[in-house]
Amino acid sequence: MSAAPGRPQASSHRSPQGEGNLMSAAPGRPQASSHRSPLVLHAHGVVAGYSPEVDILNGVNLSVHQAEMVTVVGPNGAGKSTLLKAIVGLVKLKQGHITLQGRDIAGLRASAVARSGLGYVPQRENVFETLSVRENLEIGLTPRTDLDLGDRLAVMYGLFPRLAERLLQPAGNLSGGERQMLAMARALMPDPKVLLLDEPTAGLAPRFVQAMFEQVAAINRAGVSILMVEQNARPALAMSHRGYVLDLGRNAYEGSGQSLLDDPKVAQLYLGGGR
Ligand SMILES: Nc1ncnc2c1ncn2[C@@H]1O[C@H](COP(=O)(O)OP(=O)(O)O)[C@@H](O)[C@H]1O
Numbered sequence: 001m002s003a004a005p006g007r008p009q010a011s012s013h014r015s016p017q018g019e020g021n022l023m024s025a026a027p028g029r030p031q032a033s034s035h036r037s038p039l040v041l042h043a044h045g046v047v048a049g050y051s052p053e054v055d056i057l058n059g060v061n062l063s064v065h066q067a068e069m070v071t072v073v074g075p076n077g078a079g080k081s082t083l084l085k086a087i088v089g090l091v092k093l094k095q096g097h098i099t100l101q102g103r104d105i106a107g108l109r110a111s112a113v114a115r116s117g118l119g120y121v122p123q124r125e126n127v128f129e130t131l132s133v134r135e136n137l138e139i140g141l142t143p144r145t146d147l148d149l150g151d152r153l154a155v156m157y158g159l160f161p162r163l164a165e166r167l168l169q170p171a172g173n174l175s176g177g178e179r180q181m182l183a184m185a186r187a188l189m190p191d192p193k194v195l196l197l198d199e200p201t202a203g204l205a206p207r208f209v210q211a212m213f214e215q216v217a218a219i220n221r222a223g224v225s226i227l228m229v230e231q232n233a234r235p236a237l238a239m240s241h242r243g244y245v246l247d248l249g250r251n252a253y254e255g256s257g258q259s260l261l262d263d264p265k266v267a268q269l270y271l272g273g274g275r
């Protein structure tokens with residue numbers, strides 16, 4: 001939590017030089033994952049859709065390692081949101097496997113998935129508007145009766161100081177950015193291993209986009225693995241250890257965030273051309 005905002009840095013365990021390299025990482029450029037940190041979330045051969053006839057995901061593979069920041073980009077309708085929903089059990093798998101810390105979570109109810117260590121922030125309708133900020137956070141803790149409410153609230157106030165100033169406000173009164181922060185905090189209340197974010201900057205005024213990415217980077221630096229879907233593909237990949245391009249429900253490209261940004265084909269096809 002000591003790194004400067006706006007400078008996502010890889011955890012030292014990922015550093016090629018090993019310990020002590022944390023501060024020498026290039027600003028704004030997370031180091032490539034060595035893949036040596038343990039696998040936390042793994043999706044393999046995922047086929048899923050909303051009807052028996054139509055498959056939206058046609059065999060998607062994806063992995064997230066301990067403390068990794070991973071971004072999925074791709075055209076509208078590629079199946080990015082559907083992939084997150086399949087991972088959290090809101091869309092049923094037709095084929096494939098999803099494991100969280102080695103445990104098969106496919107077929108579990110969404111509440112059981114949340115208990116097992118996955119946090120999920122959908123793109124829309126991600127807070128209870130008529131309830132206060134604090135009530136939203138309390139409800140977030142529901143999957144984990146073993147955790148102390150006061151302890152978890154204190155962690156959230158540390159990560160999201162703006163929310164701490166608005167505890168009694170109805171969530172519906174918050175700005176778009178604050179609401180998105182509340183949705184993240186709610187999802188973090190049960191202390192998940194992995195946080196899934198569906199377009200956290202969607203609908204935000206451009207001047208708030210960077211602040212939201214910095215907030216996501218801070219959550220990652222606090223040790224939470226992140227799987228993020230983003231339309232703001234360039235800044236999202238720039239702050240990510242690894243990324244995937246999803247197209248037509250299939251893996252199209254994958255690599256370190258920087259290698260995807262540097263790939264002329266990826267830039268031309270998925271990042272709006274030039275650099
Ligand atoms: N609830 C739904 N019922 C039926 N089809 C859906 C539903 N949600 C999404 N789709 C379809 O699934 C495809 C992928 O959508 P989505 O996963 O939202 O894409 P992305 O998030 O990459 O833009 C699109 O063709 C979309 O129309």
Ligand SMILES: [Mg+2]
Pocket residue numbers: 080081082
């Ligand atoms: Mg989507």
